[in-house]
Amino acid sequence: MKKLRHKKNVLVEAEEKRRDLGFGTQITDPDTRLLNRDGSFNVKRVGGSFWGQFDIFNQLIICSWKRFFSLILAFYLILNLIFAFIYQAVGIENLLGADQTNNHSRFLDAFFFSSQTLTTVGYGRIAPIGFWASTVAAIESLLGLLIFALATSLLYGRFSRPVAKILYSNKAIIAPYLDITGFMFRIVNEQSRQLIDIQVEVAVSMLEKQENGKFVRRYYGLNLERSKVNFFPANWTIVHPITDRSPIFGKSKEELLDCDAEFLVLIKATEETYNQTVNSRTSFHAKEVTVGAKFLPMFSDVQGAGVITLDLNKLSDIQEVPLVSQHLPSSEASI
Structure with a gap:
């Protein structure tokens, strides 16, 4: 019985020495910090699949407000630039009311028409004519509805998520x-x-x-x-x-x-x-x-x-x- 108790104590002591907080015992680089001051883990994962690490919704929820609005603005500008080039490829003459004076004015009208279509504002000064221009505008309108629904859910998630400051x-x-x-x-x-x-x-x-x-x-x-x-x-x-x-x-x-x-x-x-x-x-x-x-x-x-x-x-x-x-x-x- 005494030997059994001694063996049990030895096993308990060994288990105590093995205890860790999830970082493991093999991180021995003295210049490597486990936990940053801001609470983020100092761990970088490599070798995984792209979709396994793809979690943009969570990243947009937990990132700072400055980064959040910067990403939203960048995405908005890039998307409108893409559609502006598409409208130019289809033919700017298919946008009724667009300024045809020079390349600069044609591109600006295509860009601002894209922003109005994406947000479903539609002031009415410029309107698509023809099958392809109308098709692109219809696709962009649908995409705009989906994007703003997602942006609304992101804003709600950020405001409703309790955080310990x-x-x-x-x-x-x-x-x-x-x-x-x-x-x-x-x-x-x-x-x-x-x-x-x-x-x-x-x-x-x-x-x-x-x-x-x-x-x-x-x-x-x-x-x-x-x-x-x-x-x-x-x-x-x-x-x-x-x-x-x-x-x-x-x-x-x-x-x-x-x-x-x-x-x-x-x-x-x-x-x-x-x-x-x-x-x-x-x-x-x-x-x-x-x-x-x-x-x-x-x-x-x-x-x-x-x-x-x-x-x-x-x-x-x-x-x-x-x-x-x-x-x-x-x-x-x-x-």
Whole structure:
């Protein structure tokens, strides 16, 4: 029985060492980041089929507004240019009312007639005559209806999709915490819409050298002072107490850099307006960790205002402090 229990413990320890967050253990390049600061995964897929990776609807839903409108405008202009050339190929004389003065005016009239047909506006100054010009105009009108129906669904999808607009401090810090130290970073909800039941998970990824001399990537979950709050109206400083059970206990900033430490953050919450689960993620690389600092308050002192004022511009404001504790006899000690 004792041997069986010992074997079980060995298997459990081996499974703990194999644990990862989905990135695997073979990513050992110290210059490769797992998770970008904006929450996107630093992974590029190659070798797949075109249709397997083709997901333009999803890309248009999640891309930035600037990129979205730029793509819509580019598509609109290119499509009208294509039809303008088609009308010219059919014969600009088949567009009744078009200016036939010169090539420039003929092309402009074909282009603007295409835009009016595509949007089904049809001012009436120019009209197609003949079979081929009328056929092209009919096809373009149908295409315009389909395209604007798709654009409407994209706009609705973008507006109706709940997103967690959580801002993160520019850097994480190692700061005094009780009689020890703690790994900390600060977050705040940028939007006025509220988030409730916020849950935070933090893990650290580090390279470890094996007996055979090869490096593998290990992942360790970090215990937090508080991993869940019910309400999130102000800022929240998330703290991992660096006790003797912490995977980064006793490690200096240089040692964290040498093992390519990256702190991976996942936040889940319920968005109050749509009552749907939203998430946000980011990471802090070891080079983005400041040792010996504390966050400054974000609350603005407005006398007689009768309301709590939170200055989001102070999210990343820090102040250097010495790290002195029973584990750190001086500010020059290891973490």
